[in-house]
Amino acid sequence: MAEPRDKNGLTESEFLQSYNAGKYERPSVTADILALGVKEDFSCLKILLIKRGGHPYIGKWALPGGFIRKTETAYQAAARELEEETGLKDVYLEQIYTFTKPERDPRTWVMSIAYMALVSELKHVNGSDDADSAAWFDLIISPEKISLQNKDLGVNISYAIETKKFQNGAIKYENWVATPQTQELLAFDHIEIIIESFLNLKAKFEHSDLAFNLIGSKFTLPDLQVLYELILGKKLYKTNFRTMIAPKIKATGEKRKSASSNKMSAEYEYIDA
Amino acid sequence: MAEPRDKNGLTESEFLQSYNAGKYERPSVTADILALGVKEDFSCLKILLIKRGGHPYIGKWALPGGFIRKTETAYQAAARELEEETGLKDVYLEQIYTFTKPERDPRTWVMSIAYMALVSELKHVNGSDDADSAAWFDLIISPEKISLQNKDLGVNISYAIETKKFQNGAIKYENWVATPQTQELLAFDHIEIIIESFLNLKAKFEHSDLAFNLIGSKFTLPDLQVLYELILGKKLYKTNFRTMIAPKIKATGEKRKSASSNKMSAEYEYIDA
């Protein structure tokens, strides 16, 4: 059978040779990473930010990330940038959402593919590259408010969150808006990425085993419960938590102090179904 | 306080004026839409495909979609392309996933932001633009196989699906691979977009009211149950289905024939919580 030709009489290989990639304007695309961890004493979640070393938003705190290269996937770019800018590697990485508002970057047309990383050990992070410095911030988040704080650096970034539901025929949407509450703010629309990703994490948390990516391989049940309470934003009953978690874990036989209190407790590890 | 300057001594506005957008190579970005509906007699799901009118993959069936413009969001592009190529508008549209393998398009570096559309009425669709023609295909999907068929056009496209689980330390992944089973196949990596989106839909289906976007505003319970069974891929018990769905619906007082059988049945409508 004859090779198909288009309206200009070209075969596919002829078309590809003559294809002009410059015909349409193209956006730059970055992979930005929301890296989450838990504070050593399990008193709050931690989020990794970098201080921007160049324009735009020079000196502002931002999510680590950078431009995707032609030879790599977005996932590979996210892993590469995370390691380059903070030294973190071999962590759980998942694509969350792609942000595309045309005016979201003052330089030019830039889309951002947001990734969420879950980190079980808050390694010391060091800035490099585009980033002056990298640091873990306390992340305090509720349905009404989000704060990112680093006491050592004296930085406090807060936004109020308002959620609105609206409906369009049978089509139901939920929207939220973040309103700045402090002088110091995040670069770009990164606060939106954080809120969207956290809501995503919360929704997935109850029906998956994502929690175990945030805690070391050996842990105590009081610590694990505190972690669940941090993410879900509510207290859990110990008994119910334990019956829920029981099929997923097994005792190591060891005993050790919990990080969230300083009492001895049995040690467990995750078993995969 | 002085305006901050970068290592070249530029302020932000000076930097932005001199910013060279051509420094890094940029990808083209498309919005592609998986539009789902239900067959009139509720015997299977339907998916909207277009026949490509130009290279590459000329003459092959593909998802509707096209390049995102500099003045619009990906959501707006998806809505626009769907209407341009098929005439469908005012439908539920949700971003699913962004596909970024560098070699996924033979022309050049192209990323695809995939959207899922849920359509409650299978309006007659007409091709235009890049698309020779648009048509609804029967979508038959199981954990092992996916088929897209249009008997009028005599087209049958099938792939076998294999799922693999693998683990990387505490990090657990699930992957699937689609293997061609027929001569005729979809353009690009669109089969991946379809499978990924459908898995997403299935996961969300049980914990949301997405179903009502696939059925008209007035419906019978037998029809609604058949729709749930189609998406979930399993039989449901009538009693349990009705107690589950009861809080979300109210009777209109009318009676009419179901589409899935030809018996009279009470008519209901969706009520929002």
Add this chain to the structure above:
DNA sequence: ATAATAGTGTCTATCAGACATTATCTG
């Protein structure tokens, strides 16, 4: 009239939520 299917009643197992109680550990 009969077969098919719409609609209802009910039983059971499981699980989330809620307290109460006992055991153990730290200071």
Add this chain to the structure above:
DNA sequence: CAGATAATGTCTGATAGACACTATTAT
């Protein structure tokens, strides 16, 4: 020893799963 917290027992109500049965409708 006292106060705190780890660990366990048990009660309740809601919900998913499973059948059985009656009512209604198309042919």
